[in-house]
Amino acid sequence: MIFVTGPLFAGKKEYIRTALGLTDEEFAACAVWDVQELAGAADLSALADRLSQNRVVIATELGGGVIPTDAAERAHREAAGRLACLLAERADTVIRVCCGLPQVLKGSLSC
């Protein structure tokens, strides 16, 4: 599994779709994105296991701003960060995309 992370609107999907040479349809069939939105799940490990069945998993980084005053938002942001760590653990390759540019944090894209 390839885990792609990075800031909002950084071009994560477009980068990895192009790098793998996939059409939009092929990409949609083997990738999931915005998985940070799923972090409300009770069992994050089970969620990470399930998501890892996909070839590509994409999450947007949320943890860079001020701690939210709203408790629910705070909990969500925390869970999203934890989920990203669990996905990175399970991934063969981890890539961070910033301004459309990739940086390999784990493994390599050839695997």
Next chain:
Amino acid sequence: MFTLVIGGAASGKSAWAETRACSLPGQRIYLATMQPYGEESRARIEKHRAQRAGKGFVTLERYTDLAGSAVPTDSSVLLEDLANLLANETFSRDGGGSDAALRGVESLRERCAHLTVVTNELFSGGASYEGETLLYLRELARLNRLLAARADCVVELVCGLPNVLKGEVT
């Protein structure tokens, strides 16, 4: 040489970009985009002035329409910063929208010898923003990606240290 420098608040991007612009040949031009509204922005402008004092920059203040600015052809221009420029072009009465911001940067790049652009990392704190702010963020991200694709060198500043995303930094 076209260099894009990105970083969060107080990540050291300005100081790094100044050193970068100074390392390139040609007359040093500092293109300042921040409009001096209120005490805080005036203080910020003063801080930046003090930081680059003695480095040989000629300061030009230009808030919109960079395409209309006069820069010498042999110059090394430091544009600070893209987020401000986009806000001016988007929200000022005399602004021309985000395309004008992009056009301005492209025009500068064609006219000077070396361009260093400072931009902001505003995208790691979630997406719970109101309509106008979200649109602004989306546009800034689009400009960042476009300029990063065209740049010779892209550097992300972390704690004052350069993380090179593209090209080489000597």
